[in-house]
Amino acid sequence: MSQTQPPAVDAALTEWLTTFSAADANAAHLLVDRHDPSAVAFTQIDVDEQGELAMTDLTYGELAAxxxxxxxxxxxxxxxxxxxxxxxxxxxxxxxxxxxxxxxxxxxxxxxxxxxxxxxxxxxxxxxxxxxxxxxxxxxxxxxxxxxxxxxxxxxxxxxxxxxxxxxxxxxxxxxxxxxxxxxxxxxxxxxxxxxxxVRSLAAFVAYLTYGLDVRADDVFWNAADPGWAYGLYYGILGPLAAGRRNILLHAGFSAAVTSKLITELGVTNFAAAPTVYRSIKTDPAISGFHLRRASSAGEPLTPDVITWSVDALGTEVRDHYGQTEHGMFVNNHWHDDLRKDLIPGSMGYAMPGFSVDVVDGQIAIDTTASPLMWFTGYLDAPEKTAQRYTDDGRWYLTGDTGRKDEEDRFFFTARDDDVIIMAGYRIGPFDVESVLITHPAVIDVAVVGRPDELRGEVLEAFVVTADDVEGDAALEAELQQLVKTGFAAHAYPRTVHFVDALPKTPSGKVQRFLLRQR
Structure with a gap:
């Protein structure tokens, strides 16, 4: 284990690895049977047509039976x-x-x-x-x-x-x-x-719940992500069960009003959601004056405006975390007292205990020889795709996401490898430009892609969703271009700004830039 983290962290990792990696590990026992049968595992929330909440507690005993x-x-x-x-x-x-x-x-x-x-x-x-x-x-x-x-x-x-x-x-x-x-x-x-x-992945899920999210026994924890995807399944169902921590199951569609009511009536103290959730509730004036102890985000990088807004509206900053379906979260702006450091906007944070992470060939990479919590061994029936994820010597797992690391070992996400824009020899990450454009009051959502250009190789184009009362025109396009020139870099402004009704996204909320490049 690492020599730089507190001994208590090393001891916890050793215990989890021993428990969840055992040759006779029993998933049902680890997830439910070993817990106090009278303790509440989940609170299911149903919402009627009038917006009233109906709450049902599910105990470990009931789930077991x-x-x-x-x-x-x-x-x-x-x-x-x-x-x-x-x-x-x-x-x-x-x-x-x-x-x-x-x-x-x-x-x-x-x-x-x-x-x-x-x-x-x-x-x-x-x-x-x-x-x-x-x-x-x-x-x-x-x-x-x-x-x-x-x-x-x-x-x-x-x-x-x-x-x-x-x-x-x-x-x-x-x-x-x-x-x-x-x-x-x-x-x-x-x-x-x-x-x-x-089954042994549960050790990594419990580690993130503990150190990344800092979910404590007395927290009212709500991971709002959908369990049809990794973040909601790993840290809304499996992780809480394995750690013996209650989570909330909202059996209703998302709305800012329901979110506000649920946080208030249940006294939520620890909230985790995708950036799209924070961006949505940011536009609702009812979301203010909360007193969350912890707020966390994952799935896409957070833009700085959300972090600034959250301090007053939610009572705490939102901390950005990074991971993949193949590993769960492994680079975080950790919330736990033993690991928490000052938040640097734009940074994903530091490697989570149990993972050794670096930048290899420009990509965020995991050292397979020094990451005991790493559980991914390959894609189902796809040895060629699996091999593409590793360096030739097998030591490094390459995420496909480009990034950088500063002198204090903080990581910064740049882009998915095929989203990087190379213009006249400059490598430009879409997130850097998007982070500037989103600060304009007329911009609700934005995505930046590269377009082939005979002279420069590629140039930038932006797809912008504007506020309802704003018309996208040449004047606004010029404003946005100048904003990037002054807020990021003169060479990186979008040569064209397309005003669209919505951005194409996966069901989990990630922008499908390859569809924008096809337009």
Missing amino acids: ESKRLATALAAQGISQGDTVGVLMGKRAELVVSLLAIARLGAVYIPLFTAFATPAIEMRLTGGNAKLVITEDSQVSKLDGIEGITTIVAGPQFSALIEESEPIATSVAAGGDAPLVLIFTSGTTGAPKGVPVP
Whole structure:
């Protein structure tokens, strides 16, 4: 372990690695059975048409009892160790019960985002060789026409299976290397790839919950990310379960008004969400005067205006964190007292304990020989894509994201490797230009891409979403160009500004710049 971090941190890492990597590790025991059965694991929030909140606490005992019965029902459907099961539903109790029941059998959970259309769902089910999907009424029609799929629907069918089944006698102890989840990457830069997530990954998830987010036993913690994607699944479901920390499951669509009400009525103290959430609630005057102890962001770099706004509106700064589906979070502006340092806007922070990180060939890279929390071993059935992620000697995992490190070992994100713009020999990261453009009061959202240019190789073009009462015209274009010249660099201004109604994004909120480059 590192010699520069407090001994207590090293001791905690050793304990987690021993626990979650053991040859006889039992996922169901580690996630639910070992905890106090009377303790609350999740609070499910439902919102009625009038905006009133209905709260239901889910204890570890209830989750254990229901998952044992559902495991018996799944076994009767032919599910056994190593089989895959898709779960297509929103943030609700049945999702957690399903995950735990699948784990009890040593089977593998495939998360399916509820905003997916049928082709995206079919691709993941086919790629993962799943034959069974647990879903809900609002989603079941998306499974029509997918051959060879059996469904279990939350509601009467799901409840009847639990009521009519006996609890499974024992849960499979498949070991730390056994797959627990099969999750697919977002497809921001190419076709989604399957990432097997082993039981031992729980050590890394607990480490981030502890050191990155600083979730404490007395916190009211809310990770608002969707469990159909890595951040919501790793740190909204798996991490809290493994660490014994309660999380909130909002079984409703996002709105700034509901967010405000939920933070107020539940007394949320520790909040984590994607940058798009912060940017959305920033425009709502109701979001002010809160007293969060911690606020964290991941998924896309935070622009400085959000950090400045949050101090007064949320009661604390928002700290940016960095990771990937393949590893979870591993570079953070850590919140934990033992690791917290002054926030430098634009920086992702420092390597998380358990990871050794550097910049190799211009890319953020993980040293596989000195990162005991690293759990990724390769993409599903894709050895060539896996090999592309490593240096020739196998030592460094290359993220594909370009960045830099300063003299104090702080990391700064530049861009995904294929998003870097090279103009007349200058390498320009879109984020640098976007961070300037977003400060203009007329700009609500923005993305910058490179366009081929005969003279310079590439030039910059910006796609801008303006406020409702603002018309995008030549005068505003000139203002924005000058803003970049004075706020970032004279050579890096966008030669053209396109005013658009919305930016193309993945379901997880990441800008699909490759679609903008095709326009």
